[in-house]
Structures are given as structure tokens and as C-alpha cells.
Amino acid sequence: MNITVENSVSILNARWEGTNPEALIDNISIDSRSLQNSEHSLFFALSGPNNDAHHYIKDLIAIGVQNFVVTRIPDDCAAKANFLIVENTLVALQQFAAYYRGRFHFPIIGLTGSNGKTIVKEWLNFLLSPDYNVIRSPKSYNSQVGVPLSVVAINEKHNLGIFEAGISTVNEMDKLEKIIKPNIGVLTNIGSSHDEGFIDLEQKIQQKMQLFKDAAVLIYPKSSAIEKYINPNTKAFSWSFKEEDADVFVSKREISHQETVLVFQYKGSSYELKIPFVDKASVENAVSCLLVMLHFGYDVEVIQARMELLFPVEMRLEVKNGINNCTVIDDSYSSDYQSLKIALDVLESQNKFHKKTVILSDIFQSGFPNEQLYAKVAKLIVSNKINRVIGIGETISDFKEQFSNCITFKNTADFIANFEKLDFSNESILIKGARSFHFEEIVTLLEEKTHETVLEINLNAISYNLNFFKSKLQPKVKIMVMVKAFGYGNGGLEIAKLLEHHKVDYLGVAFADEGISLKNGGIKLPIMVLNPESTSFPAIIQYGLEPEIYSLKGLHAFLKIAKQKNLQHFPIHIKVDTGMHRLGFEENTVDELIATLKGNSTVKVQSILSHMATSDDVNHHEFALSQIRLFEKLSSKIIRELEINPIRHILNTSGISNFPDSQYDMVRLGIGLYGVSNDAEEQKELENVGTLKSIISQIRTIPAGDSVGYGRRFMAEKATKVATIPIGYADGIRRAWGNGVGFVTIKDQKAPILGSVCMDMLMVDVSEIDCLEGDDVIIFGESPSVSYMANQLQTIPYEILTSISQRVKRVFYR
Missing domain, CATH: 3.40.1390.10 (MurE/MurF, N-terminal domain)
Structure with missing residues (x-):
């Protein structure tokens, strides 16, 4: 730099x-x-x-x-x-990046649109990198912060840049345009994403087009709505499936379930090329790439050969349970210097072991000479305190001596042949490789083997939801996040690591063993145990957990143990009952509580709390206010008489939104973190966290009159195509969800559940769905949502989430 x-x-x-x-x-x-x-x-x-x-x-x-x-x-x-x-x-930061961009004068491709930006960027990198040293946005770094961080990674060896720009409202693109300054513009699909940030579609188009105001050429899907905002000095290079006067007119035909032939008319000639996709979005993204290659003057034969090799882009980094108590961080589809830096930060944020291993392929397109590149990589490895490096590839093997505790293999097959000789246990493993190395085979070897149903947890969505509720807090109000019940079914330790990374103030668990598990996993945040049994007090003290004390009996029991262990000022949390009538000191016991604690130095009242019974119910608003008033009265009395200054907290997720004047010193965020709200408008603001997925095990067609499942509860009135899914009530899917009440989603279409849900399987009607055995099935996520399921089953989302069995593998991704 x-x-x-x-x-x-x-x-x-x-x-x-x-x-x-x-x-x-x-x-x-x-x-x-x-x-x-x-x-x-x-x-x-x-x-x-x-x-x-x-x-x-x-x-x-x-x-x-x-x-x-x-x-x-x-x-x-x-x-x-x-x-x-x-x-x-x-x-x-943006000014710095704009200055830095101005130091370089090679071509820059700028991409924007509602969808497809990252896919097109990665495909263009694949298609153009044989001839250019490409710098591109890592992952989906397309925001007001992500774009400048992407641009400042340029170095003197690069000769082509590909940067994406994303906006969610007005007056954002102008800032990104000053940083990217694209010579070549690519506009992808304009859809409904982030519609809420714009008055209408025209305003959205107008705002996105600002990225291209000084571009020499713009590649776009032909549309008069777009063309009215193209700078007259910018060359328009359009494509269309419908408008024959487009610069490139395209038609398409599927030749299999996985391949499409594109026939395109360009400069008076007709050409064909084959791509390995059939879905509409992939085909449109491929056409955008085709026009870029045509603009760069590539021979059609080269375009045909390269585009036939396009591949699905894995845009997310996954955290998986591995063999021998390992954590596997799967970033097995890219290997460049910038994304390595990001992946190493994720490794640290999710690490729960003292030992960290990186499996790394040769690194491409860094812009640095190999000697300088691997010196920089070695420096990254040292700064991230990596214990072991396993290098795969001829180039990284040549630079083995740059790394301490490094073993190398010439290729992936060589690594797999020697896999049994390598010891992987009780460690975090980052798998980071270029696509050509097929590191997915290494992931298969290292990940824990479970059945094909998985609960995918979107860590970005958790971060987003956390920040959404943080934005509702008054300055200096602390936040405790509930990770009890295995993180509401989503996975306790992994989410706790993320929350620790985000520097929340407290974690809350129901029982001591949950807190002990987190402490054993390396969590250093203070952890409050909400329902401690007196038999767990010694373990709570041993592991540095903080008990909620809710009765005189429990208080005396804890003080006895604390005195035996000669504790001084051990943190405890006093719960008062303000109307929930579940746990807590009632008003008539507060005087004895105060008398017991007065002058006692073995414990320290870290916080005083209560729990609201109706914070989400407008019909009981006055009752909720009465709870807050009683909490104010009782907590103030305890504080005054004991002359202490504890944290006070009474609000749960619904309370944060509905009673903003009663946030006190801390709030407790629970189900809202996981993307569920009782308020319909607030629900629109939250992101879905968990998606329960499975696959189609088998498809059969039964004739009219045949039945499906136990008890013959479904009888076919006509020939019916039935798909069997390997998930059942032992995985947490209630039997009441069967018999036509519920559905799963396959190929974005609803498939009603036929007959009873079995212990390990359920059957669905796919008569109207073009699907195959092995296709993905969404049990819940965006559709159906857990809130919808809960409403249909006359229960609450908590029960749906926490019912998902531990035998269902959790996969965490960013």
C-alpha cells in the first residue's frame, strides 16, 4: 500500500x-x-x-x-x-478508498442489481482470470463498508477489477460510485429485494444506475425503464430474450434437467453455446457474462469452451460438526488472499479449541509474486495463531518452509491417500481451497456423519437480528441473550461464540449443565443460570457461573456453600415475583431477603430481575405496567436498604419493543434473536435464522384407491406422485402436522403432507412438482415459517424450534 x-x-x-x-x-x-x-x-x-x-x-x-x-x-x-x-x-474510510482507487488505471467492472451480483462476479472471475490478474470483491462485500474494504485490496500487479455494489435505499450509490469508478458497468436482474427502501421501481432503477454515470459501456437487460437513465456518453450494450432489436438477442432451450443451450444473435451472425444450468436466474446471469466476454472481444469458440464449465457458486461459509469432536469451517470453493483473511476471522470467531488447523490449497490471483504472497500468508497464519498448516498444491509445497508445523501434499488425491496417518481431533479446522482442488472431498472426510436432514443456521441473520434489537435500546443499556434450550434448538455453543464475538454483556441459560457446557467450550462471557437447583451450586461456583436466586431456601443453601468455600462477593442475581407467579421473591418475603443479605460479604447482588407475563399481549397492557411498577418498588427497596448498585432488568424480547421506557440497565433478548416476533410488523424486519432441510429419498406413483402411511389415513382419489422425506416425529416434526394440515416446500412449491407423520419419515404429494430423488426439501424456514407452523398447530414458535432433535445435524453458515 x-x-x-x-x-x-x-x-x-x-x-x-x-x-x-x-x-x-x-x-x-x-x-x-x-x-x-x-x-x-x-x-x-x-x-x-x-x-x-x-x-x-x-x-x-x-x-x-x-x-x-x-x-x-x-x-x-x-x-x-x-x-x-x-x-x-x-x-x-470511503474517502481513503476513493483516493486509493484513483492510483490505478486498469479496467474496472462495476456490478449492481437486485440479484445475481455475486454470482456474475465469481463467474466473470473464472471466465477472465486465464488472461487477467483479477482483483474482486471478496464474498458479498458490496455495502457502504464492504466496497471500500474491497477496493483497498488492489495492488500493482492487478490489471482488472470486478466490484459489486449493493444499496438498500436512496443516496447510497453515489458514494459507492466515487469509490469503484467503473469503466464497464453490468446491471443484473432488477427485482423486489429491498423494495422498502424506494418509493417505486423507477426510483430503484434510477438510484442503481448512478453507479454507471461515467462508465464507458453498460451491459444490461434491454428495457426502456433502464435506457432513460443511461448517460448519452455511455455505450449501451443490451441483451434480451424478447426484444429482437437488442444488441444480443438470445433464445434458449433445455436439453436436460441440468443443461441449457443458448442461441444468440450478434452482429448479424447466430451462435450457440451450452451452459450447465436450467433455472431462470442462472441463465440470465450467464447471459450477462456472455456480453462481458463479447465486449472484451473473445472468440466465440473460447466463450463456448469456458462457459460450458461454469459452476454453482457457493456464497456461504459453513461451520459444521466434524469427526473426533472437531469443528469444520468449510470454505472449500475459493482460494484468494482477501477471502483467506475473512475466513481466518471466522475461524477465530467460531473457534472453541486451543488447537487450530488450516488446510490450504495454492492461492490464485493475489496480484503478488509467489515469494511475496506466501510470506504474507505466513504472516497471516502467525497473527491468527494457527497451530498447523496442511498445504495442498505444487506451489504452496515449494514454499513449505515459510510456515512452522507445515505438511504439504502435491494434490488432493495425495492428501486423501494419507488421511488415515493425519490426526484430527479436538480442534477447529479451516478448509480453504480453490475450486479446482475439489476440497469438498476433504470436507466429506472430516465432517460428522449424520442423516440427510440438517438444520441450517444463518449466522449473518443472527447478527442482523441482534443489531435490530440493539438499535431499540437506549444508550448504555446492556443486553443479555438467552441461549438456553440449546440456543432455542439452534445450537448453543456456536451461537454463544458468535454473541461473544459481538461483545454482548451476558448470556442466559436455564440450568447449570448448559452453562458448564459453554464454559467448557471456551466461552468467557458471564453466564447467568436462571433455574439453578441447589444440588448444582458447587458446580456453578466451580465453573464461575452466576446463579439466579429466587427463594429464601435457595439463598440460605447458596450462602452456606459460599461460606464453606470462603467466597467473597460471588455474583448472584435476585429474582422478584411481580405477577408471573413462577419463580421469585414475593413482596412479603423481601424484608427477610434484605435482612439475610445485609452485611453479608460472601455474595454480591449483581442484578435484580423479574419476568413479565404479558409483554406481547396488548389485551393485558395494564397488567404488564403493574408488573413494571411493582418491580420498580421492590427493586428500589432492595437497592436502598442494602446500599448497592446492581443491574436491573425485567424486559424480554417483546418487552424491548413494547415497553421502551422500562429498559432499566439491561434487557434479555430471547426468541427475537432467532428471527421470531409476536408482532406482525416487527416480524417483517427480522431475518429468518433456521432452515430445516432434508431431501427426497424416493418417489413413487400410486393409483387411485391406494393409501399412504399408517392407518391408511390418506386414500388417493386419483393417481398420485408421492415423495418420501427422511424426517419424522423423532426429529421433532409433530404428528399433528400430517394428514394435510402441513406442507413442505420443494422447488419453491408447496407439497402437502399425506397421511400420518412417521417416526423417521413423512410422505408428501408432488404430483404437480417437477422433482427428482435427491432434490432438496424445506421443512421450515421462509415457507413454511415456524410462526405459520405454530399457528396451524395452535402452539408457539418456541415449541417448534426447541423440539428439533439433537440427531438433526446443525450446519452454521455465513
Whole structure:
């Protein structure tokens, strides 16, 4: 990068206070948790409604970071580092990226649209990389923060850039255009994503088109709605399946379930090419790639040969349970320097072991000479405290000596042949490889073998929902997140690791064994045990958990053990009953509670809490207010008489939204984290977290008069195509969901459940669905949602989520 702090002051028009203006900057950071932060990082302290990175500067200085872009210098940090003081750190990050982009003059492809941006970007990288050294956005880095982070990864060896830009409302694209400055524009599909951010479709098109205002050429699906916003100085290069006057007119025909032939008319000639897809979105994305290659002047023979090799793009990074108590982080479809940095951060955020292994293929398209590249990779490996590197590929094998504790193999087959000699146990394993290395075969070897039904957990959605509820909190209000009941069925430890990464204040579990499991998994956050039995008190103390005390009997029992162990100020949480009548000190026992605690130094009242019975029910609003009033009365009395200053909290998920004036010092977020709300409008704002998926095991057609399942509860009135799915009530699907009440989703179509749900299987009607054995089946997720299922079954979403059996494999992904 070769930029000094002094240069950066000028670039950002900042005010400088610091120790060394000549300090060299070689990378940009916005994440205080990344182990890749170093003395040569320039850290932008971004501030938002949910977090302020200025709070972490003191810790960053302690580990050696010396250069910061800030709006203010935190207390006790002056004269300890270089500070570039600006009005807005996000704007400064974008200014820095725009300046840096201006240092390079090779072609830049800018992509936007509602859908398909990342797919087209990855396919263009595949199609063009034999002839260009490509820099592209890692993963889906297309936001106001992601775009500048992508652009500052350019180096002098690159000669083609491919960057995507995503917006969700007005006045965002202009900022991204200044950073990307594309010479070549590609507009993909314009659909309904983020419609809520725009008045109408025309405004959305107009806003997205701002990315191309100075582009030399624009590739787009022909449409008068688009053409009215094309700069007259920009060459329009259009395609269409319907408009024969488009620059490239395309027709298509399916030749199998997996292949399509595209026939395209271009410059008076007709050509054919085959692509390995039949779905509408993939075909449209492929046509966008075709036009880019035509614009670059490729021979049709080359286009045909390369596009026939297009592949499904795996856009998510998955965290899976592995063999021998391992965690497997599957990023087995790409190997470039920028995405390696991202994957290593994910490895750290999900790591629950002391031992970390990286299985890494040769790295392509870094823009660096190999000597420099693998020196930089080795530095990343060291900074992320990786214990073992397994390199696969001839190039990485040549640089084996750059890494400590490294073993290499020439190819994947060589690794597999030696797999039994390698010890994988009780460790986190990042699998990071270029597609040509077929690392999915390594993932298959290392992942835990379970049946074909999986619950997929979207970690990005959890992060989004957490931030949604954080945005509702008043300043300085803490947040406890409930991870009891195996994280509401979603997986406790993995979610706890993510929440620790997001620096929540507390975790809540129901019983001691749940908290012990989290502590054994490496969780360091304070954990409150809501329903501790007195027999678990010794273990609670041993593992540093914090018990909720809700009765005089429990208090005396805990104080007895605490005294025996000579504890001092051990944190406890006092629960008062304000009307739920489940657990808690009632008003007539509060005086004795106070008398027992007064002068007692073995414990410390860390918090006082209560639980609301009707925070989600407008019909009982007054009762909820009466609970809050009683909580205020009782907690204030305890605080006054004991002369303490504990955390107070009474609000659960619904309470956060419905009683914002009663947030006190902390709130407890539960089901909302997992994407479920009792309020229909709020539900629209949350993202789905869990998708329960299976596959079609077998398809058969039965004649009229035949039955399906136990008790012959379904009788076919006509010939019926029946698919069997390997999931049943032993997996958590209630029998009441059968017999036509419920459905699954196959190929985006509803398939009604036929007859009774069996222990391990259920059968569905696929007479109107073009499907095959092995096709994916959605049991719940977007459709049907758990809320819909709960409503049909006259229960609550909690029960649906927590009923999913432990034999169902959990797969976590970003």
C-alpha cells in the first residue's frame, strides 16, 4: 500500500495528533476483534447505533496497533498512538478508498442489481482470470463498508477489477460510485429485494444506475425503464430474450434437467453455446457474462469452451460438526488472499479449541509474486495463531518452509491417500481451497456423519437480528441473550461464540449443565443460570457461573456453600415475583431477603430481575405496567436498604419493543434473536435464522384407491406422485402436522403432507412438482415459517424450534 500516516492526514483532510507521522500503513482495519491487526494497520473507528469502535482503541493500542482514524481521542489514549481526527469515520474510510482507487488505471467492472451480483462476479472471475490478474470483491462485500474494504485490496500487479455494489435505499450509490469508478458497468436482474427502501421501481432503477454515470459501456437487460437513465456518453450494450432489436438477442432451450443451450444473435451472425444450468436466474446471469466476454472481444469458440464449465457458486461459509469432536469451517470453493483473511476471522470467531488447523490449497490471483504472497500468508497464519498448516498444491509445497508445523501434499488425491496417518481431533479446522482442488472431498472426510436432514443456521441473520434489537435500546443499556434450550434448538455453543464475538454483556441459560457446557467450550462471557437447583451450586461456583436466586431456601443453601468455600462477593442475581407467579421473591418475603443479605460479604447482588407475563399481549397492557411498577418498588427497596448498585432488568424480547421506557440497565433478548416476533410488523424486519432441510429419498406413483402411511389415513382419489422425506416425529416434526394440515416446500412449491407423520419419515404429494430423488426439501424456514407452523398447530414458535432433535445435524453458515 505504501502510504504513511502523514499522507493519510492529507487524504482525509484530518487533524493529526500522535507520535510518528512517518509510520507506514500497509492494511486497513475496522474490526477490533481481528487477530490481523498490527502496528502497520490503519484502524477506522466506525460508530453506529449499536456499537462504537472508539471503546476498543485502548485494547488495540495494548496489542500494538498504532494508527487510528477517530472522531475523538478516547480517555487515557492521547500521546500513545497516531490519531487522525475526522468528523465521520465511515466517510473517511470511503474517502481513503476513493483516493486509493484513483492510483490505478486498469479496467474496472462495476456490478449492481437486485440479484445475481455475486454470482456474475465469481463467474466473470473464472471466465477472465486465464488472461487477467483479477482483483474482486471478496464474498458479498458490496455495502457502504464492504466496497471500500474491497477496493483497498488492489495492488500493482492487478490489471482488472470486478466490484459489486449493493444499496438498500436512496443516496447510497453515489458514494459507492466515487469509490469503484467503473469503466464497464453490468446491471443484473432488477427485482423486489429491498423494495422498502424506494418509493417505486423507477426510483430503484434510477438510484442503481448512478453507479454507471461515467462508465464507458453498460451491459444490461434491454428495457426502456433502464435506457432513460443511461448517460448519452455511455455505450449501451443490451441483451434480451424478447426484444429482437437488442444488441444480443438470445433464445434458449433445455436439453436436460441440468443443461441449457443458448442461441444468440450478434452482429448479424447466430451462435450457440451450452451452459450447465436450467433455472431462470442462472441463465440470465450467464447471459450477462456472455456480453462481458463479447465486449472484451473473445472468440466465440473460447466463450463456448469456458462457459460450458461454469459452476454453482457457493456464497456461504459453513461451520459444521466434524469427526473426533472437531469443528469444520468449510470454505472449500475459493482460494484468494482477501477471502483467506475473512475466513481466518471466522475461524477465530467460531473457534472453541486451543488447537487450530488450516488446510490450504495454492492461492490464485493475489496480484503478488509467489515469494511475496506466501510470506504474507505466513504472516497471516502467525497473527491468527494457527497451530498447523496442511498445504495442498505444487506451489504452496515449494514454499513449505515459510510456515512452522507445515505438511504439504502435491494434490488432493495425495492428501486423501494419507488421511488415515493425519490426526484430527479436538480442534477447529479451516478448509480453504480453490475450486479446482475439489476440497469438498476433504470436507466429506472430516465432517460428522449424520442423516440427510440438517438444520441450517444463518449466522449473518443472527447478527442482523441482534443489531435490530440493539438499535431499540437506549444508550448504555446492556443486553443479555438467552441461549438456553440449546440456543432455542439452534445450537448453543456456536451461537454463544458468535454473541461473544459481538461483545454482548451476558448470556442466559436455564440450568447449570448448559452453562458448564459453554464454559467448557471456551466461552468467557458471564453466564447467568436462571433455574439453578441447589444440588448444582458447587458446580456453578466451580465453573464461575452466576446463579439466579429466587427463594429464601435457595439463598440460605447458596450462602452456606459460599461460606464453606470462603467466597467473597460471588455474583448472584435476585429474582422478584411481580405477577408471573413462577419463580421469585414475593413482596412479603423481601424484608427477610434484605435482612439475610445485609452485611453479608460472601455474595454480591449483581442484578435484580423479574419476568413479565404479558409483554406481547396488548389485551393485558395494564397488567404488564403493574408488573413494571411493582418491580420498580421492590427493586428500589432492595437497592436502598442494602446500599448497592446492581443491574436491573425485567424486559424480554417483546418487552424491548413494547415497553421502551422500562429498559432499566439491561434487557434479555430471547426468541427475537432467532428471527421470531409476536408482532406482525416487527416480524417483517427480522431475518429468518433456521432452515430445516432434508431431501427426497424416493418417489413413487400410486393409483387411485391406494393409501399412504399408517392407518391408511390418506386414500388417493386419483393417481398420485408421492415423495418420501427422511424426517419424522423423532426429529421433532409433530404428528399433528400430517394428514394435510402441513406442507413442505420443494422447488419453491408447496407439497402437502399425506397421511400420518412417521417416526423417521413423512410422505408428501408432488404430483404437480417437477422433482427428482435427491432434490432438496424445506421443512421450515421462509415457507413454511415456524410462526405459520405454530399457528396451524395452535402452539408457539418456541415449541417448534426447541423440539428439533439433537440427531438433526446443525450446519452454521455465513
